[in-house]
Every structure is written in C-alpha cells, then in structure tokens.
Amino acid sequence: MDTLKNRWNKWNPVTILLSFFIIWFVFAFLVFPNVNTIYETFFGTGTFSLEPVEKLLRSDRAVQSVLNSILLAIILVFTVNIVGISLVLFTNYFDIKGASILKLSYFSTLVYGGVALNLGYKLVYGKNSPLTDFLTQINPNWDGNWFSGLFAVGFVMTFACTSNHMLFLSSALRNVDYQTIEAAKNLGASQITILKNVVLPTLKPTLFALTIITFLTGLSATSAPLVFGGKEFETITPMILTFANSSSSKDLATVLALVLGIVTIIVLTFMLRSEQKGNYISISKTKTTLVKQKINNKTVNILVHIIAYILFIIYTMPVLAIIIYSFTDAMAISSGFITWDSFTIDNYLLTFSSLEAVRPYLISLGYGFAGSFLVVAFCLLCAYLMKKYNNRLTRTLDFMLMIPWFLPSTLIAVGLTVTFNTNQWVVLNQVFTGTLWLLLIGYIIVNIPFTLRITKSTFFGINQEIEDAAKNLGANAFYTFIKVLLPIILPSIMGIYSLNFIGILPDYDLTVFLYHPLYEPLGITIMNATGNSASADTKALNLVYTVILVILNTMILTAVYGNLRFRKRKKV
Amino acid sequence: MMGKGMKYAILLTGLFVVLVLAACSNGSSANTDGTETANADSKSTETKNTDSETASETTNSEEKLIVYTNSNGDGRGEWIVEEAKNAGFNIEIVGAGGGDATNRLISEKANPVADVVFGLNHMFFEQLQAEEVLTPYEPAWASEIEEGINDPENYYHGLVKQALVLSYNPEFVNEADAPENYLDLANNEEFAGIYQARDDLGSATAKVIVASILAQFEDTNGELGISDEGWETIARYYENGVQIPEGEDYFTIFASGDAPIGTMISGELAAKQEQYGTEPAFLHPEVGTPQVVESIAIVDGTEQLELAQEFVDWYGSAEVQGAFAAEFNAMPANLEAQDQVTDFQKEIFADVKAQDIDWAFVTENIDAWVEKLELEIF
Numbered sequence: 029m030d031t032l033k034n035r036w037n038k039w040n041p042v043t044i045l046l047s048f049f050i051i052w053f054v055f056a057f058l059v060f061p062n063v064n065t066i067y068e069t070f071f072g073t074g075t076f077s078l079e080p081v082e083k084l085l086r087s088d089r090a091v092q093s094v095l096n097s098i099l100l101a102i103i104l105v106f107t108v109n110i111v112g113i114s115l116v117l118f119t120n121y122f123d124i125k126g127a128s129i130l131k132l133s134y135f136s137t138l139v140y141g142g143v144a145l146n147l148g149y150k151l152v153y154g155k156n157s158p159l160t161d162f163l164t165q166i167n168p169n170w171d172g173n174w175f176s177g178l179f180a181v182g183f184v185m186t187f188a189c190t191s192n193h194m195l196f197l198s199s200a201l202r203n204v205d206y207q208t209i210e211a212a213k214n215l216g217a218s219q220i221t222i223l224k225n226v227v228l229p230t231l232k233p234t235l236f237a238l239t240i241i242t243f244l245t246g247l248s249a250t251s252a253p254l255v256f257g258g259k260e261f262e263t264i265t266p267m268i269l270t271f272a273n274s275s276s277s278k279d280l281a282t283v284l285a286l287v288l289g290i291v292t293i294i295v296l297t298f299m300l301r302s303e304q305k306g307n308y309i310s311i312s313k314t315k316t317t318l319v320k321q322k323i324n325n326k327t328v329n330i331l332v333h334i335i336a337y338i339l340f341i342i343y344t345m346p347v348l349a350i351i352i353y354s355f356t357d358a359m360a361i362s363s364g365f366i367t368w369d370s371f372t373i374d375n376y377l378l379t380f381s382s383l384e385a386v387r388p389y390l391i392s393l394g395y396g397f398a399g400s401f402l403v404v405a406f407c408l409l410c411a412y413l414m415k416k417y418n419n420r421l422t423r424t425l426d427f428m429l430m431i432p433w434f435l436p437s438t439l440i441a442v443g444l445t446v447t448f449n450t451n452q453w454v455v456l457n458q459v460f461t462g463t464l465w466l467l468l469i470g471y472i473i474v475n476i477p478f479t480l481r482i483t484k485s486t487f488f489g490i491n492q493e494i495e496d497a498a499k500n501l502g503a504n505a506f507y508t509f510i511k512v513l514l515p516i517i518l519p520s521i522m523g524i525y526s527l528n529f530i531g532i533l534p535d536y537d538l539t540v541f542l543y544h545p546l547y548e549p550l551g552i553t554i555m556n557a558t559g560n561s562a563s564a565d566t567k568a569l570n571l572v573y574t575v576i577l578v579i580l581n582t583m584i585l586t587a588v589y590g591n592l593r594f595r596k597r598k599k600v
Numbered sequence: 601m602m603g604k605g606m607k608y609a610i611l612l613t614g615l616f617v618v619l620v621l622a623a624c625s626n627g628s629s630a631n632t633d634g635t636e637t638a639n640a641d642s643k644s645t646e647t648k649n650t651d652s653e654t655a656s657e658t659t660n661s662e663e664k665l666i667v668y669t670n671s672n673g674d675g676r677g678e679w680i681v682e683e684a685k686n687a688g689f690n691i692e693i694v695g696a697g698g699g700d701a702t703n704r705l706i707s708e709k710a711n712p713v714a715d716v717v718f719g720l721n722h723m724f725f726e727q728l729q730a731e732e733v734l735t736p737y738e739p740a741w742a743s744e745i746e747e748g749i750n751d752p753e754n755y756y757h758g759l760v761k762q763a764l765v766l767s768y769n770p771e772f773v774n775e776a777d778a779p780e781n782y783l784d785l786a787n788n789e790e791f792a793g794i795y796q797a798r799d800d801l802g803s804a805t806a807k808v809i810v811a812s813i814l815a816q817f818e819d820t821n822g823e824l825g826i827s828d829e830g831w832e833t834i835a836r837y838y839e840n841g842v843q844i845p846e847g848e849d850y851f852t853i854f855a856s857g858d859a860p861i862g863t864m865i866s867g868e869l870a871a872k873q874e875q876y877g878t879e880p881a882f883l884h885p886e887v888g889t890p891q892v893v894e895s896i897a898i899v900d901g902t903e904q905l906e907l908a909q910e911f912v913d914w915y916g917s918a919e920v921q922g923a924f925a926a927e928f929n930a931m932p933a934n935l936e937a938q939d940q941v942t943d944f945q946k947e948i949f950a951d952v953k954a955q956d957i958d959w960a961f962v963t964e965n966i967d968a969w970v971e972k973l974e975l976e977i978f
Binding site for chain 1 (some may be wrong): 672673677696709710856858877968970976
C-alpha cells in the first residue's frame, strides 16, 4: 500500500509538470543569461584566455581584498551568531524586564539597511559625531577617525546582520516543545544545560541556514567597508562593482565574482553535508507554548539585563540619529553640531514637491508585492521537492539556485537585458527587454537564494512524522502540504516575504538596468534626487528617504508579520 | 499586433497559474486567515493586469519618445517634459547615472528602447559610438555650437558645457598657500591630506580628472600611452589625497574643511553654495581647466527617427538651451544661447581656459587606466 502510494506520488503528473516548470525557469533565467556572461569572459576573443585571472593575481590590492572579504565573513559568522542568538534569547526565552521595548529596538535593522544604516552608524560614531567629540574631550589624544578599519566594519555589520536571527531564529524558538524543557528540568538539568542540550540543538537547521547567509553577507559586503573600511580594509565587492560598470573591464568583474562563487560553493557543499547529516529533535506536536525562563542566578540575571540594555542602546542610537538629523539642515548634518536653528522641515517638503512624487512608491510597492510573492511561491515549491526527492537532480538544483548569490546584480541585469533583447527560443521567442516583466523576473532571480535557504531550513525543521501521519490518514501530497505543512512554516514564510519586499523597495543596482521607461521605481527616484548629478542637499535627502522607507517598511512588517502574530494570539 | 497580444496572454496565463496555485495554498491554510490573504492575492493579480494593459497601450502609441538622460535631477526632468509638451512633443524621461545609462543602452543594442539620449559627457558618447549604438544626424543648430565640440561624424552634438574647476575653500586655505594645479597637489607635500582625490572612478567627474592629469604625460612608449613619471605622479596624487567617503558629497568635505581643496563642477555650484554658504575660490592652471560637454544623440534603430530628429532640432536650439541655462544655471554650448547665461555662470567661465585634451586618446585608454589604478595604484 505504502509503496504503491509512493510510486504513484513519484509519477504524479502535477509533480512532473512542476518539475519541468522549475527546470525550464532555472535554465531560461538563471543558467542561460549568466553562463553567457561567464562564457564571454573566457572565450570573448574566440580563444580561451586566462589573462583576467593573471591580471588579478598580479594585483596585491585585489588579492588582499579577497582575503579581507573571507576574513570578514568568518568573523561575522561568530559575532553575528553570538549577538543574534543573544537577542533571540533575551526577547523570547529569558524573562527580561522591558522585553517588548528591547524587541522594538532589536527589530530596527529590519526596517533600514545598506547605505542608510551605515549613515546612521556614522552619525553616531563617525568623526564629527557627538560621541567622538566627547571622547576627544576626555582624552585629547583620541583619534577622531577611531571608528574605521576592520573593527568598525565588523562592529557595524555584526549589529546590522541580525535581522534574520530576529525573524527566523525567533520563530524556530517559539516552535520548541516546552515539554522537553520541563522534562529536562524535572530530571535536574541546570538552566545552562537545558539551553545547551535541549533548546539550541532544536534550532540547528535554522542556525545552519543563518550561518550560511551570514557568511555570504560578509563575503559580499559592500557599503559598510566602503563607509568604514578606509584604505586599510578594502573588500572585494566594491571593486567588482567598479569593473562591472566599465565595458572593457567586465571580464575582471566576472572573474572576481567567480572567486566569490567558488568560495560560496565550497561553503555550501560543506553546510549541505552537515544539513543532511543532522539529526534533529522536532518541533512540538502538542502545542505547549514556551514559557519565558527567569534566570535563577542573581549575578547572571543582572549581567544579562545589563547586556540586553547595552544592546538596546547600540541598536537604537543609529535610528534615532537618522530621524533627528533628517529634520536638520545640511550644515548640522555634516558638522554633527545641532542648535535650535538647525531644525527644519524643508528636507521633507523637497521630497514631496508634487503629487507625481507618490507614483514611484506605488510602482515599487506593486513590484515588491508581486515579486516577493512569486519568489516565495517558487522557492516553497523547490524546497518541498528537495525535501521529498533527495537525489542528484534536486541537489544540482540547489546549487543552480545559488547562482544569483555570487554574481553581482549589475552582471545579472546586464546578462538579462543582453539575452532577452532578441527573440530567444528558450522563452518561446519573446522579447522581454523594454517590458514590465524583465524587472519582475530580475527581482525574483536575485531573491531566490536567500528565500530558498530559509524555506529549506524551515522545511527540514519539520518532523517527518507529522507528514507521515497526515498521509496515513489518507491525505494526498498536495492536501498535506496545504493543510499540515504550510501552517507550521507560515511565520517563517511571511518573514521572508516581508524581507524580500523590503529589499525590493529601494533597490537601484538591478532596477536601473531593467525598469520599464514608463514605470519609474522608487530606487531610481531616490538615486535621481540624491545621486552624483543632483545638486540638491543630497545627504539630507538621503536621510529623509531613509525615514520614509523606515515608515513604509514598518508598515509592511506590521501588515504581514504583526498581523500574523496577532491572529495567533487570538487563537490561543 | 497579434504577437503582442499573444505574448501577454501567454505570460498572464503562466503568472495566473502560479498565483492561483499559491492563492489556494494560502487561502486554505486556516479558515480565519482565508479572506484576508485571498483578498491580497486577487489584488496582486489586478495590479498585474492593469500594468500589462497600460504597457501594451504605451508600446502601441507611436508618438511617445523615450529619452535617456542623466541630467534629470533637481527638477530638470520635469522642466524638460513640460517644455517639450508645450512644443508638441510627448516625451518620457528615463533617468540613470552616466555609466548606468551607457551600459543600459549598450545592452539594449539589439532591440533599443530609447529614441534619444542626452546629458552624458563625450567620453560616454565616444563609447556609445564605438559600440554602434548611435545613428548620425546633423541638427539644424549644429553650426551654432562652439567649435571643436560636435562629433565630426555627426553622431553627437553639444548641449551644455561643464568646467571642472580646481578650487579651494578660502575659510581654510590662504590664497598664498593655494596650489597651482593638480600636479602641484601631487608633488608638494604641504598639500598632503587637505585635497580631494576622487577614487570613485565609476563617475564621469573622477575619470575626467584622471584624464586631465594623465593626458599631460602622453608618451607613446610608456605603459598604456603614459610615461613612468605620469604614473608616479598620479600614484602620489592618490596617495596624498583625501577620498570622498561613501554616502557623502564632495562639497560637504570641501565646506567642512576636511578636504578644502577640490574640483568644483560649474553646473552644480550655484545650488551647492546656497546650501552650505561656502564660496569657493577658483584656480586657473596654466595648462587649462578640463571641460566636459554634455551632448545629445539619436539611438540607432529607433522606430521614430523623424520625430527624434525633430526633437533634437528643438531641444538643442538656442531658444530652449537659453531658457534651460537661465533656469538651471548652466553654460550652453550653443553660442547663440549664451546671452541668457546667468551672471553667476559667466563669472565662473570668465577666466577659464579649456585644457587641450586629446579626447580620442583618452577614450581609447581610459578603461585600461582605470583598471591599472584600481588594481595597482589604489
């Protein structure tokens, strides 16, 4: 009976159809355009040439940058995991006073990122900041540029990259069966033992995924090294971006991107092996919700509180700085010195000079909504098939879907436009360049790797028994997926959905190549207002757009995520 | 026409299948959630539908010109659209930085979206011409342009002149201590740490400064056409200079005194001065000041060649360029438009002597120079 059913499942026409769809999509949009780019690099002149590789190896700066990127990635794996796990424990596991306020500040990295976030840290720790002024007053020998180099980059990125922990580790933690903790307690286990041997192992699949993501974030770090790295700590992505923009140096960009790709594949192979080996304790089947733990040891309790509130300050200050300085004039922003006269709302008036100004927001919201939805749906499908049929084909698929992670978006975009501006048999002879679709496809592609990693880890965290139980009760695969699996993973899925959404809103690098001329997205508007060619007060406008994005993102998060939790609470 | 309709039909069906599948899955996850998520999904299908409808509408209309430019910030884009409308042109502006616009045009070569491109400087236009993106056309006003600016083969024609003026901030640097030129900055230790050396070589401004320095060391036997002395000089120039931090602006660090010697861009000065209340003092090197010219050209393969030509004739005319100059403090390349130039601009250009740069030599080599700078010198 069981084998019969399995066999039937294996040849389920829907599965076959979907598999073909995935294979076609991956080939048409991930492999075809990008392999074109890579091929051009090495065979551009007609013969195979290693010249770009030699050029790069001769350059100390290039080699050092690659090493720096890898060093940063390794450091971040440790620091981000330590801070991230602490945040999640402080807000969801331990009984900390004022946890809801703490949570708010720990969540702040979700609503702003990239250059804006770095600007925030710069306003707090940078050369002209009140903090640095204070430090130089205490100690006149204090270097005004103290906040730079590896330390500064590591510091900023450690706290900037914990968003995923806050979202996905929290939801994994909430799924821990409280009865296992109770049982351990009854057996006389200490709090630290319970944490180490009961709670953390359950979080392993999620931590694996988060570690991969953190590593790759460090590897491809762009804005933090540009802002804080200075000459002594340069990383590879800024160099890739410079070369990718110059027509004759694209080969160098591709080679550097391939280096990142190879490191990514090595890390991924290693991680996937561990992921498959892992033997996980499953999530609760009986819905006993986690009860927050009061720390018994008084000194430890005080210490934990102090750390929690120091983190609170670290997380709050950059956001506060951005909001405050967005209401001041250009001079105050650059000098860091605020007087009563500095305050103005001109920056905001400039941004919303006409009703037309609202249009890009709507367009980007539309793209964010649709793009994020489709990428989540696609990755759910892939992850489900990967879990169900763990064979060579699905493992290859896993690697294929990681392609967008190591190619810079400029190259992906150029690959897409060059490939799809003529009739291509692979998409039934359609021309995509100059249509609305190209940008949508672009957004889907670049968000696949991250979405897939999280989706997969969520799927692997589900107990096989739950699925088996549903099947034994006669539910077919589709029904099981919808009725049993999806509700369990929904919080994480919604988390990815909103993160992708938030990421799409201000995107420039990819958008500028793919957008439809008549539909200008927000990223373009922001760049036009604040970029090089604009003469308006670019720094102030940057702050204003950041604040607007913070508000928008908060709205998206509360709409998608908050709502979900609210409903959950109602059910309890 | 049928092809277009079919295309959208196919795409929509594909999208619809995915949406429906996903909508089902969400909708039935829990009864209480159903209505909300389902609502949201139908909304997304709706947006898709309307989007594609309007898209096919606009691609059908024959009269709209798509114009790529990097010169649409600060309300310039709106002004141009409005003026064009009054003159009977229906144009749509696509804004992107010079490098990005160039890359986009090149990658769209096989099936161009744009009809006209303007605002990029001649280095980008040289690149576009080499990639065969442009089609030649001699506008009615071509003869009114200053000599030496238009492309001799008529691929592009000048609109606006920008002078990149080496300047110092008199609040922090005395007139007696001011440098003479870029080479002085590189060779004289006393300027170390107080002048700007822009390393954002993706930007046109930084490239022009590099060109201005290196072009003085042209040597056919040297590496990439530049003598050893030239490479040593530019290495020192970057070694001693201050780089503009990411997320900041050249004028910010100029005004704050972090790097009070730097290159001002003539077209941006008026607005910058007003914001920061800083008035730069200009330097006039003997070798001259590098000037870049923003030009206009027609994209090869446009389906509306005649309309594009009419637009170019109109936009580059003395009347329009003069009005633009008066409105946005620009320096038109069209001699007959120069009587409308603001006093402010006149003052900047009064003593500026254009540096004689062999642009053909520069465009041929600039990418290789940038590569060398990035890999070996920075």
